[in-house]
Amino acid sequence: MTILMADSGSTKTTWMMAEVDKGTPTVLRPCQTMGLNPLYTKPQQISGALDEVLSAVGIRDIDALYFYGAGCSGERIAMVEKALAHVLPPHTHIEVASDLLGACRALGTEICCIMGTGSIAALYDAETGYMGTACALGYILGDEGSGAYFGRRVLSDYLKDQMPQKARAAFEEEFGEITAESAIVHVYQGQFPNRYLASFAPFIGRHLDRRYCYQIAFDGVEAFFKRNIMRLQPEPTDRISFVGSVAFHLQDVISQVASLHGLQVGTFLQEPIEGLVEYHKKKK
Numbered sequence: 579m580t581i582l583m584a585d586s587g588s589t590k591t592t593w594m595m596a597e598v599d600k601g602t603p604t605v606l607r608p609c610q611t612m613g614l615n616p617l618y619t620k621p622q623q624i625s626g627a628l629d630e631v632l633s634a635v636g637i638r639d640i641d642a643l644y645f646y647g648a649g650c651s652g653e654r655i656a657m658v659e660k661a662l663a664h665v666l667p668p669h670t671h672i673e674v675a676s677d678l679l680g681a682c683r684a685l686g687t688e689i690c691c692i693m694g695t696g697s698i699a700a701l702y703d704a705e706t707g708y709m710g711t712a713c714a715l716g717y718i719l720g721d722e723g724s725g726a727y728f729g730r731r732v733l734s735d736y737l738k739d740q741m742p743q744k745a746r747a748a749f750e751e752e753f754g755e756i757t758a759e760s761a762i763v764h765v766y767q768g769q770f771p772n773r774y775l776a777s778f779a780p781f782i783g784r785h786l787d788r789r790y791c792y793q794i795a796f797d798g799v800e801a802f803f804k805r806n807i808m809r810l811q812p813e814p815t816d817r818i819s820f821v822g823s824v825a826f827h828l829q830d831v832i833s834q835v836a837s838l839h840g841l842q843v844g845t846f847l848q849e850p851i852e853g854l855v856e857y858h859k860k861k862k
Contacts, residue, residue: 580640582631582717583859585680585851586614586647587822588695589725589773593631594851595640598859608851609634615649616658618770624661624746632665644669644858646680683708684853685819687844689812691802694822695776697724699806701821712806717772725776725800725824731794733778736760744789749781783827795828799835808839817844 583593594608611627613619632638643662650658658674666672682690682702691699696717701710717726735741736749737758764774785791807818818841825832826848836843847853 579642580637581642581644582640583851583854583858584643584645584647584793585677585849585854586645586650587677588613588615588618588648588770591627591647592849592851594855595635595637596855596859598855611775613770614647614658614681616647616654617649621657621661621664624658625664628662628665631785637816638720639667640670642858643673644854645672646677646854647674648677650674650676665734678711678714680854681821681850683857684847684850685845686853686857687819688816689807689810689818691807691818691820691825692822693723693802693820693825693828695725697727697802697806697822697824698804699808699810701812710810712809717775717795720805721772722805723798723824725779726772727779727801728794728824729775729778729797729800730781732781733775742788742790743757745785745788748785748788752781752784753778777860779824780827783824786828786831792831795831796835799828799831803835803839807841812841814840814842819841819844819846821847823848 579598580595581598582593587591591611591614592608593611594846609631611630614624614627643666645658645662647658655674659672662672678690678692678698678700681692682700686704688702689699690702698714699712702708714720717724721727732749736746736756741749765771768774782791782795786795812818818836822831829846833843
């Protein structure tokens with residue numbers, strides 16, 4: 579049985595095709611395309627990305643496609659399904675669900691969190707499939723502790739001259755000089771402002787030895803715990819696991835904040851795709 583899985587965030591989509599008939603799943607070829615959040619992308623872009631993947635792996639006759647994506651909820655699920663079906667054979671089973679459900683299935687723990695370009699947390703029961711979530715409000719009203727959240731903070735500090743001088747010099751060494759005019763165009767007129775903001779977030783992870791960066795990281799993670807995880811009323815015995823590049827690079831800070839709340843962390847995955855291979859192997 580040939581299955582194709584996709585984990586789509588707002589910045590990138592990771593695809594993995596695998597044979598799961600027996601024994602250990604045989605991964606045929608992983609690849610990446612642009613992020614396919616239906617809030618920001620058109621159906622033809624989704625179809626085009628899938629067509630690109632199928633051409634790259636040289637296989638088009640697949641049995642099932644499981645697409646887990648940011649922004650995939652409500653009426654947008656049907657839109658994504660239709661865009662994917664446009665490229666696939668009629669017999670292919672297509673399932674579209676949120677990136678949060680994908681994270682939950684990959685992690686399998688009681689509290690599952692995403693901290694990537696965006697952020698969210700969920701209470702998950704692996705046996706029943708129940709998933710209760712904190713309120714997802716996107717990068718303008720929410721996404722505490724996300725790449726967009728941290729990027730907005732450091733970019734604002736840079737433009738308003740609130741960075742310590744040494745941190746400012748390091749920032750300019752990595753990103754060059756940025757004018758307020760160019761930032762405003764990207765944020766308020768660009769197609770993907772959340773991606774633009776998130777592009778500055780790695781600066782925090784690379785400079786945690788600087789007090790300025792560590793404090794921003796700590797404050798952002800604390801905000802994520804207070805406004806997301808703690809709303810789920812976790813028990814001290816619940817394991818809290820994370821997916822996403824931001825969480826992966828801030829593991830020590832997350833562990834410290836969790837300890838302050840009397841909670842324990844579990845697994846950190848930079849991407850959930852491999853966990854999803856195992857999940858669908860068991861479910862086939």
